[in-house]
Amino acid sequence: MRAALEAAERGWHVFPLRPGSKRPALHGEQACTRTGPCVDGHLKWEQRATTDPDRIRAAWSRAPFNVGIATGPSGLLVVDLDVPKDKGSSDAPGGAATFAALCERAGHAVPTTHRTRTASGGEHLYFTAPTGVRLTNTAGTIGELVDTRAWGGYVVAAGSITPAGTYEPLCGPETAPLPPWLQTILQPTLKAPQTPATALTAQSCQYADVALASESRNVATAQPGARESTLFRAARALGRFVAWGDLPRHVVEQALQEAGEAAGLSASECRSTLRSALNWSITHNQAGRRTA
Template identity: 40%
Template sequence: MAERLVVSLRRWALEFAGRGWPVYPLRPGAKRPDWHRKDRCPQTGRCAGGHVTPEQMSSTDPELIERAWEATPWNIALFPGPAGMLGIDCDQPKPGQTGAGDPDGWTQLQRLANERGGPLPDTFTVTTPSGGRHLLYTVPPGCLLRSTVKHIASNVDTRGWGGYLVGAGSLRPDGAYELLDDTNPAPLPGWLVQANVEHASTAISAPREQAVAAPSAYVAKALQGETDRVRREPPGRRNKVLSTAAYALGQLVGAGLLDEHQARTDLQAAVAAWGDTASLGKDHGVIETSLRAGAANPRRITPRGHRAA
């Protein structure tokens, strides 16, 4: 029985990898990755240069997957973001939590589609042991959507960059994740793209002192220039160019001129344009390490009109 389970999970992991969807092992019978959290990172081994996430280590390499699932019935984490997709997690109401008295997530998602007049096309769908369902959609080129929690609706989460779904074939003590619809992932409807975008805070804070006369124009030009350079780089020197660009933008982050999330997101979008999904984990690791190194050595820029004689 155990051997058949290992074979089944390995086949599922290889199936997803064959579709270009990066995977990573989850603990047998559970939903948690077989990896430490950031707040418990030992800063050794693969994390010697900074904490590395399962998303960064996820892979479509069949040899790695064969070895990982050789003898252990790992459940499967599937990472939609690096695969150019967004997962919609429609959950069942949970007693004592937000949305406990609301309809289930699938009902809420259908209602939202009707209210916004948008389609909800058939797509790759997996059912969960609790009676929920996971839907996978492809995102528009160049569109990077991060994961959200109860943002679209009280029982609907999304899994993009920074999140994962439990893959079909995985088992929990209360049941299995089963394939409901093997339709190829459909394009994410425009209304769902809009609904997934987190709204900016309306809070007003005190203006921050800036180091340049026109920081927004300066930073925008620097950000565009570095990411364009990464995006256009042909194979051969990509790692070096990516490291240099991330370090330069990290210096702006350290100087308080550039938002770290924006720098990371734009660099990840530039890397995604290479179309090399197998290398995304490594590339994201380069981005994190170089951003951190640059931030530790902030850019020093003298405001116009204050240059030394």
Template identity: 45%
Template sequence: MPSDRLMRAACSLAARGLYVFPLRPGSKIPAVRRDWEGCATTDVEQIERWWLRAPYNIGVATGPSRLLVVDLDAPKRSDLDRRHGRQVLDELARKAHETVPRNTLIVTTAGGGQHLYFRAPTDRSLTNTAGRLGPHIDTRARGGYVVGPGSRSGRSLYRIVHGTDPVPAPQWIVALLQPSIPPCPPRRETPHPAYVRAAIEGEMRRVAEATPGRRNATLFKAAARLGRFVHSGQVNDGDVDAALSTAASGHVGIDGFSPYEIRRTIRSGIARSVQGAGNRRGADPMPPQRSRTS
């Protein structure tokens, strides 16, 4: 009976350590209601219970089975590229000065293609791909499944043509499957407006509380630190000038400290920050030479 044949085929795959689950008879669609990957099993009793119900096709869950299956499709009549996926993979191998392993589990598909079963690498997390290796080549790994040998589509069967156990996936194939991630441009952090306000208030407090011997250097550093917000367009230099001038106003007249000295120091600090002359991000800028009046 068809169910017996499919049951034996499913149990044979499970004996290899491959996790199987039922597909609708003659179909690629899972027969379980949900979570086909979670239902996949190597438990013989569960497999027998499933296939006693109906002649289900066999699904092989590649993730739990720790497989990488390379699916080589035959071209359709409407395809512009008439090469078989097997030919495309052979060309990739030649370019890499390698060969396509034929000593692994190989299954012919109902549509004239091939499934090459490999053991997935333990140090890489591979997922499903479509066309990444080339035309008419898909791969199934974590989150995927393939129709297993013994299954039927129309009058055609999925058949094992090389019955050895899967061998480790070739490194050159694994390397080609790694996603190509373009480099990101350097990230320019944009602090939240509340952070900007807090920074301005903090610098104003430091300037206001500076001792006479440190007020010029403190004002310069404050202007340089706040200048990065001017550079990023979050505040304008007039706002920074007004805030720091207000904070420094309490020092005017003490030991000859003047409004002119305040404006000159603020402008110098902002200019140093915007130009970034000799400064690294996060480092305190060097203050100007201490004036005689501070």
């Protein structure tokens, strides 16, 4: 009950899960008597989830229910970083490692936000969903063992207990907004059917395009005294995408050249900085890939 009330205080809509389980404790449609809350039609767990403390106390006083958080009504997008199912495969990357690599490839650090440890040893990263966008659940869209929960989904709240272990909070209470680069990947778009290999290539290019736009913006808005160092860091960050084949070198050079000149650097200063930074980054990342 305490865990449910704490989640509700944050504005998160909760509903009971069966004691010791991750399954909803509410009746299904076939067993619905069309009475009480369902008098006008069967209400599923997403519709029954609430932040009303009186309803929560009444429900959790009946049994030691676990706590489900309906992510959609709560305005949340939760990234679920799972662990490999085969415990004997110690070299298999988990969801956390995959997500960290994707963040690096997008040119960003792993976001700092509210997170919990799952009973299996994975992690849930909580983000505030963008307004005006109805994101839904995904499975493997971002990467292997990286799923998301939004409308139509729920997560088990910290404080819940299962036979595999307890769901525990890992860091502070602040929930960060969903990063724009991640929203770009999750945003529903109409696409032509793709083979898995084509889809992977398209996703890599999408990361690269987001990174190129972000770094160019950073360079163009850099303040005097930090313009050349900002350009240098941007070129090193984007050089990895050139090394990986996700961006042509001339595209990166042109975008950063224009951004550097817009910030007030001379054309020759931009060319010199770009040449050295890109050469280093491309060589370094190609060597790292061959070693890997």
